[in-house]
Amino acid sequence: MTDTIFDLVQGDGPLVISMPHCGTALSPGLAERLTEEALTLRDTDWHIPRLYGFASGLGATLLSARYSRYVVDLNRASTGESLYPGQATTGLCPDVLFDGTPLYREGQAPDAAEVAQRVEGYWRPYHDALAAELARVKARHGFALLYDAHSIRSQVPRLFEGRLPDLNLGTAHGTSADPGLIARVVTAMESAVAAEGMTCVTNGRFVGGHITRAYGQPGHGVHAIQMELAQDRYMDEEAPPFAYRPDRASRLQRVLTAVLDAFAGWQPAQG
Structure with missing residues (x-):
């Protein structure tokens, strides 16, 4: 089963790109339990593998989920604690959509035993693969660079006020990567968005989820950042089929190329 949980394309560079929310598959029997909405x-991170397809040219390793976050959220701790205590969010096995409406038909939400099964069947294989790839590239290069790739509708009033900036960089408040590396990426991002007439923020509403916080250990040679993108910059975000828009995406890809060039081109200080 594990070989169907995710797609993995190994690269030869230090960069690993994780795409935990791009999957659209549902576990057996789940569709019948969900609401029409x-x-x-x-709430899928639509088209993220396509948007970042250029990254293979940087020698990046690409790990992308096949199953929906509605099965289990790979960017939450397996124990289920909130990433943002006191703020609206969704859980390990969500029971509401981002806007707060029910995800399940009445009486169909998973119980604790089913949640545990989903963790073992879907969450753990992805994280085992991610940990293995970080260890592989670190063994080869002496360090690893983890970029956790996400996107979300540009306006979700339950989660944040107003319109989200186009690029939302999270570094766990500066703890998940080397300070010099963070500064390098921020500078590249700010310059690129200015050139394209876009907006950005660092450690705003999204400071990095479980993956960024758990794997970002700069003292041990693993440097992690999260990027949350406003979906209207590369797709039709309002209604199905949530189509990819190459005309919009090409501009955003120029910005993302600058960001990833800065991230992947970094070298730790010697000595």
Whole structure:
């Protein structure tokens, strides 16, 4: 089963790109339990593998989930604690959509035993693969660079006020990567968005989820950042089929290329 949980393309550079929320598959029997709105898979990080397809040219390793975050959220701790205590969010096995409406038909939400099964069957294989790839590239290069790739509708009032900036960089408040590396990426991002007439923020509403916080250990040679993108910059975000828009995506890809060039081109100080 594990070989169907994710797609993995190994690269020869220090960069690993994780795409935990791009999957659209549902576990057996789940579709019949979901509301009509949930079945649109609205909260998916749509088209992220396509958007970052250029990264293979940087020698990046690409790890992308096949299953929906509605099965289990790979960017949450397996124990289920909130990433943002006191703020609206969704859980390890969500029971509401981002806008707060029910995900399940009445009485169909998973119990604790089912949640545990989903963790073992879907969450753990992805994280085992991610940990293995970070260890592989670190053994080869002496360090590893983890870029956790996400996107979300540009306006979700339950989660944040107003319109989200186009690029939202998270570094766990500066703890998940080397300070010099963070500064290098921020400078590249700010310059690129200015050139394209876009907006950005660092450690705003999204400071990095479980993957960034758990794997980003700069003292041990693993440097992690999260990027959350406003979906209207590369796709139709309002209604199915949530189409990819190459005309919009090409501009955003120029910005992302600058960001990833800065990230992947970094070298730790010697000595």
